[in-house]
Amino acid sequence: MDHMLELRDICAYYGDKQVLFDVDLVIGKHRTLGLVGESGSGRSTLARVVTGLLKKSTGTVVFDGEVQGAKRSAEFYRRVQMVFQNPDASLNPKHRIGTILTDGMVIQGVSRADAMVRCRELITRMDLPEDTLERYPRSFSGGQKQRIALARALCTDPDFVILDEPTSALDVSVQRRMLDLIKEIREERGLTILFISHDLGVIRDICDDIAVLRHGVLQETGESAAFFASPKTDYGRELLKAVPRIEYE
Amino acid sequence: MKNSDRKMKPSLKIGLFLMGILILLAITAPLIAKYDPYAQDLPSALQAPSAAHPFGTDQLGRDILSRVLYAARVDLSIMVLAEIAPFVIGVLLGMCAGYFGGKTDWIISLAIDTFIAFPYYLLVIVVAFATGAGIRGIFITFMLVGWLLYARVAKGMSASLRTQEWVDAARLQGFSDLRIIVKEILPNVLPQAVVVLMTDMAGLLVMIVTLGYLGIGISAPTPDWGTMIAEGQTMMTTAWWISVIPGVMVVLTGIALSFIGDGLADLWREDGF
Numbered sequence: 001m002d003h004m005l006e007l008r009d010i011c012a013y014y015g016d017k018q019v020l021f022d023v024d025l026v027i028g029k030h031r032t033l034g035l036v037g038e039s040g041s042g043r044s045t046l047a048r049v050v051t052g053l054l055k056k057s058t059g060t061v062v063f064d065g066e067v068q069g070a071k072r073s074a075e076f077y078r079r080v081q082m083v084f085q086n087p088d089a090s091l092n093p094k095h096r097i098g099t100i101l102t103d104g105m106v107i108q109g110v111s112r113a114d115a116m117v118r119c120r121e122l123i124t125r126m127d128l129p130e131d132t133l134e135r136y137p138r139s140f141s142g143g144q145k146q147r148i149a150l151a152r153a154l155c156t157d158p159d160f161v162i163l164d165e166p167t168s169a170l171d172v173s174v175q176r177r178m179l180d181l182i183k184e185i186r187e188e189r190g191l192t193i194l195f196i197s198h199d200l201g202v203i204r205d206i207c208d209d210i211a212v213l214r215h216g217v218l219q220e221t222g223e224s225a226a227f228f229a230s231p232k233t234d235y236g237r238e239l240l241k242a243v244p245r246i247e248y249e
Numbered sequence: 250m251k252n253s254d255r256k257m258k259p260s261l262k263i264g265l266f267l268m269g270i271l272i273l274l275a276i277t278a279p280l281i282a283k284y285d286p287y288a289q290d291l292p293s294a295l296q297a298p299s300a301a302h303p304f305g306t307d308q309l310g311r312d313i314l315s316r317v318l319y320a321a322r323v324d325l326s327i328m329v330l331a332e333i334a335p336f337v338i339g340v341l342l343g344m345c346a347g348y349f350g351g352k353t354d355w356i357i358s359l360a361i362d363t364f365i366a367f368p369y370y371l372l373v374i375v376v377a378f379a380t381g382a383g384i385r386g387i388f389i390t391f392m393l394v395g396w397l398l399y400a401r402v403a404k405g406m407s408a409s410l411r412t413q414e415w416v417d418a419a420r421l422q423g424f425s426d427l428r429i430i431v432k433e434i435l436p437n438v439l440p441q442a443v444v445v446l447m448t449d450m451a452g453l454l455v456m457i458v459t460l461g462y463l464g465i466g467i468s469a470p471t472p473d474w475g476t477m478i479a480e481g482q483t484m485m486t487t488a489w490w491i492s493v494i495p496g497v498m499v500v501l502t503g504i505a506l507s508f509i510g511d512g513l514a515d516l517w518r519e520d521g522f
């Protein structure tokens with residue numbers, strides 16, 4: 001199988017505190033991998049290592065066959081994007097949505113006018129109001145902000161998207177819609193996704209593969225279906241037992 | 250809600266109106282003033298306010314209205330000019346310290362702590378004596394210490410802003426650090442820095458006036474509110490207008506600046522981030 005992302009022996013630190021311990025992980029092309037774990041288990045940190053945001057780390061990050069150095073290329077940032085955990089903090093309060101969405105494309109060499117056209121398509125696709133581009137972040141709900149963040153991530157037409165708890169700050173009804181949207185866009189664009197969540201119901205619904213992280217140590221990886229049928233580890237079984245039997249169908 | 254939808258607070262309107270008038274008076278001084286601010290006219294010395302001299306005359310027979318207006322040109326322009334470099338330098342250094350942290354922060358913070366340890370007015374007086382009386386001393390002193398306040402404000406804000414996810418998002422868009430500082434962080438720091446600027450300008454004006462009053466600032470015969478207050482001091486009971494009129498001008502400027510500062514702070518607080 002062709003790998004989109006391959007992580008080898010990843011260790012990460014905040015100051016002297018180590019939060020990731022020798023993590024090895026692969027994500028196949030066009031697959032969605034669910035990274036589960038309790039809050040504080042190091043999932044966001046792993047995302048920061050992959051994207052090169054966290055400098056204090058060791059190990060190897062291989063993206064689409066290329067070993068990544070300390071500094072990521074412009075091409076990497078076009079192909080890899082991320083939606084952050086907290087929708088209220090992920091948009092600069094001082095910029096209009098139009099600026100937030102187009103700046104990245106303009107940096108990539110797209111003209112402002114073309115970028116605006118592409119933005120408008122995305123806005124419509126995301127079911128956001130028509131005047132979205134002229135407005136400031138504060139006037140949107142959490143769910144809308146999350147969709148704007150998703151739109152920003154999709155602007156540069158990436159191949160690989162990291163979604164860090166994209167639905168956990170949202171109401172249940174809004175969650176449903178966000179998940180459907182993610183699934184649709186995944187099919188349309190053939191995205192590879194690293195989907196971070198603590199919600200096994202959501203993971204089961206959306207992921208092909210799963211990886212379980214606990215206190216910065218990877219517990220088990222495998223196909224999602226196999227995990228939900230019978231986890232390989234005690235911790236996996238424990239997690240599964242704790243899930244209320246609400247089915248996401 | 251768009252930016253333009255937000256209502257200006259009354260304090261901001263009053264402040265801007267007052268400051269507008271003061272600046273207008275300063276700019277149009279040559280048109281409004283009927284007398285040469287330097288022209289002595291001993292026979293008409295110490296005249297009380299009248300139709301010919303609305304604010305009276307001083308001990309040399311100079312027209313107080315004309316002098317007060319020309320002094321506004323001198324004092325207000327020094328006030329603004331002396332703030333520009335410290336504001337720009339302070340905000341930039343503070344943002345760099347807060348954003349980069351680590352060694353950059355350590356070096357800039359060391360500089361801040363060193364300069365902040367100096368007693369402000371003492372430094373002003375020492376520099377004034379070293380460079381001789383005049384506006385040069387004011388500029389030099391303010392270059393040394395004026396940026397500290399802005400650096401501290403900008404540093405604190407940037408240090409907390411850089412952990413916001415929108416800064417990470419900007420990095421993922423491939424933006425350089427410089428671009429993130431200027432286009433992402435700065436718009437968030439600027440409002441607070443401008444509010445501080447208003448307060449600090451009022452403080453600087455008081456310093457300019459105080460130095461003039463002490464005879465180590467702007468020196469006679471250049472019209473300046475501080476020297477005017479000093480000149481009239483011994484005649485407060487007989488010719489109050491010599492000191493009181495320039496004093497009122499200082500107070501009005503201070504009020505205008507603090508109203509603008511408060512009004513802007515209210516306006517920008519609504520952005521609530």
Ligand SMILES: Nc1ncnc2c1ncn2[C@@H]1O[C@H](COP(=O)(O)OP(=O)(O)O)[C@@H](O)[C@H]1O
Binds near residue numbers: 019037038040042
């Ligand atoms: N900026 C930071 N500074 C210091 N420690 C941090 C920072 N961010 C996260 N941590 C710590 O690192 C560990 C992993 O955090 P994180 O990756 O955010 O976990 P998760 O996303 O799985 O909830 C936690 O113990 C957390 O307290």
Ligand SMILES: [Mg+2]
Binds near residue numbers: 040043044045164
């Ligand atoms: Mg997290």
